[in-house]
Amino acid sequence: MKLQISNCKKAAVQDGMIGLFFEDINYAADGGLYAEMIENRSFSFVDCYGDVGDYYTKPAWGYGWNATKECGEGRMEYVTGSPISRVNPWYLRFTAQDAGQGFWNKAYDGIYLENGKTYTVRFYARAAQYPEGNITVQVTKDGRICAQAEVSCIHAPEKTWQKWNLYEAVLEAGETIRNGRFTISLTKPGTVEFDLISMMPDDAVAGVFRKDLFDLLKGLHPGFLRFPGGCIIEGNTLENRYRWKESVGDIKDRRTNFNRWAVHLTSEENGWHTQYSHYNQTLGIGFYEYFLLCELIGAKPLPVLNVGLACQFQSYELVEMDEPEFQEFLQDAVDLIEFANGPADSTWGSVRAKMGHPEPFGLTMVGIGNEQWQTEKIDFFGRYQAFEKAIHAKYPEIKLIGSAGPDITSERYDKAWEFYKKEVPARDNFCYAVDEHYYVKPDWFYAHTDFYDEYPRDVKVFSGEYASHPISGMNLPQANTLGGALAEAAFLTGVERNADVVVLASYAPLFARVGYAQWSPDMIWFDETKAYGTPSYFVQKLYGENMGTVTLAMDGQEKELRKEQVYANVSLDERTGDLILKVVNHNDCEKTIELDLGSFRAAGTAKNVILTGEGEDAYNCIEHPDSVKLSECESNAADGIVLPANSFVVTRIPTVR
Template sequence: MLSSLLSCGVLASAIFASCAATVTTVSVDGTAAHSIPPLLFGQMFEASQYGDGGIYAELLQNRAFQQVKPNIIDALFGWAPINGASINVIADPIPLSGALPNSLELTIPSGSLGQVGFGNEGYWGINVNASWTYNASFYYRFPRASNFSGKLTVMLQSSIGVVYANASVPVSGSTTAWMQVMVHLTPTSSPVSTTNIFTVTVDGASAIGETINFAMFSLFPPTFKGRVNGLRMDIAQACFHLDSTQTLYDMKPSFFRFPGGNNLGQSFSTRWQWNATVGNLTDRPGRMGNWGYINTDGLGLLEYLYLCEDMEMEPIMAVWAGYSLDGASLPENDLAPYIQQAIDQINFVIGNPATSKPAALRASLGHPEPFHLQYVEIGNEDFLASESYMYRWKDFAEHLEATFPHLKFIATSHPFNHTLDPIPKQYDNHVYQTPGWFAENAFYYDSAERNGTYYFEGEYAVVSTNASDLFGKPFNGRLVYPNMQGSVGEAAFMTGLERNSDIVFAASYAPLLMNTANYQWSPNLIAFDASHVYPSTSFYTQQLFSLNRGTEYFPSTLPLENGTLYWSVTRDAPTNTVIIKIANTGVTAEEMLFELPFKSVHSTGNATVLSGSATANNSPETPNAVMPVISQIKTGKSFSYTAAAYSVNVLRVEAK
């Protein structure tokens, strides 16, 4: 005890005095080292019902019986009979379209009374809101002509039959060709519960013995920016826009990576094909996604592009490159048609309608002008098949670069891989790790060569606080929701991304969205259910960095590589605002002294702080447990600041 006190410079007679706290001094250089790249912080989708049942606003699950086997009970998931009706999914002898061969067959049994039909429970509930008008539609036909004349009643109701909205449409048994029904539903009240159903019924007594086939149901609430076939408002708002609801637009990301990493496909037959995701919804067959559920592909290539346009983001688009996550790679001699499909996909986005059929298709769908596109990713996580990627990268890159010399193509092998030809100028790097790993690797890119190669941190997240659980069975030690220990570790890593943003041009946390009722991966940036959105601690970390990135990076005293404090300093030149980001990964508060080189520094500034215990998180049970707090601080050319334990801090001060 005595020797430790003496080592702190404390006299033996003052044995009750505390050692002076260590102060970390940060001296900022007065000359900007480089500009902050405009795409530095963005987002990507992956897994956990992010599209169907997530940001895609369609409310009905299994709406068109896509990719299901007829005549089995499983084909009816999401649907249930009402009042003794007989329902079945059949391979319709006269299908609605070649893409949608199945229909729902409703038969009214003898002895039926009252309203008889079927209902859909939505994606684990339907949010009924009296301030909204819902657009409902479906197709129907009578497989055998009859003298029946009646009406179909379309309703939104509770699971116990309380009716919130209804509409009726006349139908005739003489209708053997497909007819579309479109109705508007405006609820009279807003139930708290989301255990509601969408129903279609007919008067049973008048329809006994009748059979009616149905196809391609749809139920849309109002969508983000009013887009037809658009996005769920609260999730889109959360992800991309700054307002009191804290949602996707709230983060103001600069880019969006799509169609999502592994969403490119589990196998050759189920790969994402752009041309099967555009045009009329009746022409989209859907596919089995690699996360265990069927994708309707209602959220298709054009919808992704509108998402980017509406959110004022730049797309980073991937093309399938001959490798599937089931471990198979196409032989080199078989690549030609897939390269052409990639060329067509890019032409759909940026081609000239006068010279390109895919571009002409885009124009016919209402967007004659090309979309903005700068980056194209060739494949996804091809470090898993590095041997075949050598020839696949070569063939795809050479053909795509020759066709689109103005675009930048991103390789998905391990970064710093010098075996690919042509040598990539951009790499995509993915890492899922522990809080400690991210803090320890805040200097990951510091030693990278400045040789014209640039890096995209396309996926990263803390997934566990225990390294042994990183790749074990899901949710066995894995985090379900991000917590402060993990979010601060990510923030430490992000200070390194910002410091090295002369070569790191973009970065996106992954995955973005998670339906709490059905998820295959955790944690995710934003959780949601049928009616609520739950931003995580990592969401707020991403938001703080995205909204406070500045335009130029200023060198400063470097953090200790094995310390607990990490920081970066930028300036927003148009507003003369110095922005200091601090991550304290330690268990105690840390004192810091900042020395700024500017001639004039305002005497006060703002501090936005996200802090909590190591395990603190935001969940449906505690949605606002940890949120940023803004306060005023004293500043100047030299000023002190205390960074709380497990905290992410953003300091803003005017300086010239």
């Protein structure tokens, strides 16, 4: 096989084209990227039930909490009356009959401590009937104390009202443990009320993000981050939808909400109730934290907004466009831009400034809806037009992302494109890009590397959610195979080749906690102790780091290579002079591509990064996180590119002309 390198420049590659999509699915936020270790810290969780069009919740204020029994069992009551915040009004009223009685938290799979590391515990408490004594905070394992601190309790004089006080303690781990028990106990008999109990590792990035997960994100060098979803934007009910205004400000004033994925795959057989029924959102990562995350990893923010519709797959609820309530959705969009970009003395810019960021975040893009589509009862196109008019009346510079619906094969998709093709040429800045989603088998990706070759060039595409699915289901790390990742890499050669059409692209979903995943495959898997990148992670990393600035003409060579099950594209980094070749070998044997550099002249050795493993079914897991990994080597361009069996190779050749 031979590849002739052309000197004809084709499509300019948008800077930051390869990005990330974050949705709070698979415990990606609470229990994941959000470094909080306590589960149901504000005694506000609910238990979720239901099916399409009929969802409901039951109070579960005490979920995850239990009384200790080593010194006898104290009394736990979940009450309201004098809350620290009316937004989450329930709190724990604990009564110890004897000294040493207390309560402990489930903390997902239990507390994980690393020897020598420190953790900060904060909680609100009110000594209701506790004239003396202190509060002990511990992490224990099999009865032994692994970390401990005693907090001096503030006592009110007799016959006076005791207010809520914020307490803080630092725990230092004396050993490394898993499945530890976080416990709070009273040193004397009495009654104390507790709320917003938090335990955070002191190495949490910005005091918010779990460090190993943050580092994996930053290591991808993403161009943008789409957030906060996904279906949770819409909610299974409109009451359940994601309201960005409830996610900013003091964490005690952020309303806990049930997660849309708590009722994934409910059925009559399981009583409309699954093992994830207590999956809730504390909003500890809210819109401020998402913007902050973008800044810290160097990604442009791309928030997505609800358009007055609950999830079209899961619900029939909507706000009609002629109802006064619809204006709330439009105003939320305009106010969000002010929150992100407005001066520190503006209404919503002042909220951002008070949270610690007086400078604007530099928002340039907003998504209008998630996977919305036009029906006889739902005028999504009219809703899009209403949002476009409201946003651009005040912020004409903001780029808007439209929706092509949940797939790329149905009538819904065709109708969407008819709408955008009609409106975009007629109205400047009407739609920056149309969001397309596809979760498909590997063979589809291989067969459609030319998918965007014939797309119109005047309407751009955001490849917003895509993933190869060799298999699908809950809790399947083995779904992230090398073969699936190679199919994605092959498809992306076509996406890159058509960079004048596809301006943004992101894999989905991003995170999955082992044992807590409603959806597989996913890019990054983790448990309480560690995290790892899947083969798909490495494909995204290689693309994110090696996009170049312009593609070079393939002149049909990609079609000839496809006959050999080899998929390739070539780009040029005009800043460095590097030729960048991306090549997938979908064969069980090694292949070599001979190179003709044409008018380019190699100015040094080629640098090759290779993704491969032991066959297409290879995958990474917690026990074996490096079964599929990257390797690097140098070579002489005159010797061509050696492609190991079932591999993805990125080659950078320094050149002069």
